[in-house]
Amino acid sequence: MTKPPPGRSMSARLRTAKGRSPQSQRWLERQLNDPYVQAAKAAGWRSRAAFKLIELDDKFRVLKRGARVVDLGCAPGGWTQVAMRKVGDRGHVVGLDLLPVDVVPGAVILQGDFQDAEAEKRVEDALGGQADVVLSDMAPNTTGHAATDHLRIMALAELALDFALRVLAPGGAFVAKVFQGGSEKDFLDTLKRNFAVVRHAKPPASRKDSAELYVVATGFKS
Structure with missing residues (x-):
């Protein structure tokens, strides 16, 4: 797996800001100077987020050869790419998103809402059985209001967990993905009841100014 290079000694700046908002200008400059963005392009990953899953798996070893994996909210496909690389030809990876996603070689990409019973059945049919791993890198559009953003992302995490408990x-x-401040008590209690080990981690690929964390739960008790 390609690792990101050290950051540049000199930052790149856009030649012109004409027609761009200050927020858009800042985002584009950050992308230009982000070593993970550069490394993702060089390695053929669809997003810098691919490195987050690589780093999480390096630490927790959740993606094993031959495993059956579901990637919820898979657009644009970076996590699906990594999962497919990790599980190999004997594994099965199914990505699901409301948006259309370009083909990921070896994986099955489905378009639909994972809250629908029909979509859940399509996922299980594509896997050929229950899942060994359920991944969710889903996050809502942030508002800048920490409490609101925390509630929104926890709502998505809870929906993903509900799905996982049915298909794992x-x-x-x-x-x-969750946000700093940890998981909500009810969410964490549900995880602890249903999994042998529950941990939080912030992979190095997560930007330092980002509030995101990841919950990694292993040993599903069924």
Whole structure:
């Protein structure tokens, strides 16, 4: 797996800001100077977020050869790419998103809402059985209001967990994005009841100014 290079000694700046808002200008400059963005392009990953899953898996080893994996909210496909690389030809990876996603070689990409029973059945049919791992890198559009953003992302994490509890095989794993401040008590209690080990982690690829964390739950008790 390609690792990101050290940051540049000199930052790149856009040649012109004409027609761009200050917020757009800042975002584009950050992208230009982000070593993870550069490394993702060089390695063929669809997003810098691919490195977050690589780093989480390097630490927790949730993606094993031959595993059956569901990637919820998979657009643009970076996590699906990594999962497919990790599980190999004997594994199965199914990505699901409301938006259309370009083909990821070896994976099955479905368009639909994971809250629909029909979509859940399509996922299980594509996997050929229960999942060994459920991944969710989903996040809502942020408002800048910390309490609101925390509630929104926890709502998505809870929906992803509810899905995982229905489709995971015994011993399976669940990985989902949350925000700093940790998981809500009810959410954490549900995880602890249903998984042998529950941990939080912030991979190095997460920007330092980002509030995101990931919950990694392993050893599903069924």
